[in-house]
Amino acid sequence: MKLSRTLLSAGVALLLAAPVAAQAKEYKVGLLLPYSGVYAALGKEIDQGFELAVQSRLGEIAGSTIEVVREDTEVKPPVGLAKTRKLILQDQVDVMVGIVSSGVLGAIRDFVHQSGTPLIVANAGNDDATGERCSRFITRVSFSNGQVNRPMGEWMHRKGIKTAYTLAPDYAAGHQMIETFSAGFKAAGGKVVGGEFTPFQTTKDFGPYLTKAKAAGAEAVFVFYAGGEAISFVKQYASFGLAESVPLYGSGFLTSPLYVNAEGPAAKGVITSLHYVPTIETPENAAFVKAFSAAYGRAPSEYAVQGYDAGQALIEAIKTGAADRAALAEALGKARFTSPRGPVEIDPATNNIVQNIYVFETVEGNGGLTQKILDVVKAVRDPVNGCQK
Numbered sequence: 558m559k560l561s562r563t564l565l566s567a568g569v570a571l572l573l574a575a576p577v578a579a580q581a582k583e584y585k586v587g588l589l590l591p592y593s594g595v596y597a598a599l600g601k602e603i604d605q606g607f608e609l610a611v612q613s614r615l616g617e618i619a620g621s622t623i624e625v626v627r628e629d630t631e632v633k634p635p636v637g638l639a640k641t642r643k644l645i646l647q648d649q650v651d652v653m654v655g656i657v658s659s660g661v662l663g664a665i666r667d668f669v670h671q672s673g674t675p676l677i678v679a680n681a682g683n684d685d686a687t688g689e690r691c692s693r694f695i696t697r698v699s700f701s702n703g704q705v706n707r708p709m710g711e712w713m714h715r716k717g718i719k720t721a722y723t724l725a726p727d728y729a730a731g732h733q734m735i736e737t738f739s740a741g742f743k744a745a746g747g748k749v750v751g752g753e754f755t756p757f758q759t760t761k762d763f764g765p766y767l768t769k770a771k772a773a774g775a776e777a778v779f780v781f782y783a784g785g786e787a788i789s790f791v792k793q794y795a796s797f798g799l800a801e802s803v804p805l806y807g808s809g810f811l812t813s814p815l816y817v818n819a820e821g822p823a824a825k826g827v828i829t830s831l832h833y834v835p836t837i838e839t840p841e842n843a844a845f846v847k848a849f850s851a852a853y854g855r856a857p858s859e860y861a862v863q864g865y866d867a868g869q870a871l872i873e874a875i876k877t878g879a880a881d882r883a884a885l886a887e888a889l890g891k892a893r894f895t896s897p898r899g900p901v902e903i904d905p906a907t908n909n910i911v912q913n914i915y916v917f918e919t920v921e922g923n924g925g926l927t928q929k930i931l932d933v934v935k936a937v938r939d940p941v942n943g944c945q946k
């Protein structure tokens with residue numbers, strides 16, 4: 558399904574006044590996101606962040622145009638691969654942006670690499686995509702699963718938690734998030750006493766899993782859930798009565814500002830970690846929150862920032878005058894931009910972003926639930942993990 562096409566063109570007046578630069582080009586961008594399924598809200602938020610960056614910085618590529626072709630990956634690896642093939646072979650896009658699910662990223666990686674089409678990953682944390690299966694055509698401006706979770710294992714142990722029980726959906730991201738959290742927790746001296754993976758996208762009742770988690774007798778429960786599954790899980794954790802006896806921790810997608818207010822009071826007191834929260838106090842973030850809120854009527858989440866920075870990286874790459882896909886890929890790997898989330902850089906060894914990780918508690922604020930930053934782990938960089946670009 559072709560969702561829509563947008564043609565973004567830099568000021569006509571400017572074109573008339575000045576001769577068109579030699580490298581002026583029509584860039585075709587494939588936006589590959591879930592516009593349906595459990596991650597649909599995430600896809601929409603990334604899309605809006607991307608649009609905001611491109612619209613507001615379009616003047617910097619005067620003479621060139623950006624045409625956007627949108628495709629729905631749903632949350633299904635075979636669908637994601639079919640849409641990737643369509644964008645590359647039929648639409649002949651110059652560059653692709655998006656991918657939310659680690660499962661979809663794993664499925665398209667080889668085709669993307671072999672076709673030599675640059676891909677800016679705007680969510681999917683699949684560790685392999687910037688590790689063992691890295692590619693000079695893949696640049697990630699979002700996060701890696703390990704980057705978000707490894708520091709949290711150490712942090713929790715430092716706060717006196719010695720035992721934990723884990724839960725996550727049964728697919729690539731669930732496994733990697735739990736594996737890297739557990740590695741950090743164990744390295745610090747903690748013990749994971751048990752855990753389970755729940756069927757992805759089909760689990761509606763977490764009751765049986767919560768019964769087992771309670772019986773395990775751990776001091777804390779650590780989970781990864783996102784989107785619709787996060788809302789159900791957090792609500793059921795509280796209504797099951799577990800929140801009073803065993804505190805809930807997780808990767809911050811669990812209590813994303815995108816849907817934390819749908820979770821309601823059940824989310825209060827949950828402590829998680831993430832690469833962005835809208836409460837970061839810097840002039841860059843204040844400007845971003847203001848611009849995003851003005852455009853869409855709500856505060857931005859981590860997904861909005863990922864879309865925004867994907868747009869910024871694209872603009873920077875186009876500004877180099879990159880004439881073909883290989884040049885675009887190279888420029889993307891070297892892109893420098895100011896992110897609302899704090900200092901960032903693309904690691905030349907892996908093409909994964911280097912960034913701060915914020916540990917935060919969800920608390921009651923003036924206009925609903927908000928994020929209280931408890932700690933910042935600075936400049937978290939992934940190990941090279943076998944990447945040979």
Ligand code: PHB
Nearest residue numbers: 658659681682730783810
């Ligand atoms: C992933 O599949 O990599 C993924 C999905 C949703 C998130 C984070 C990671 O919020």
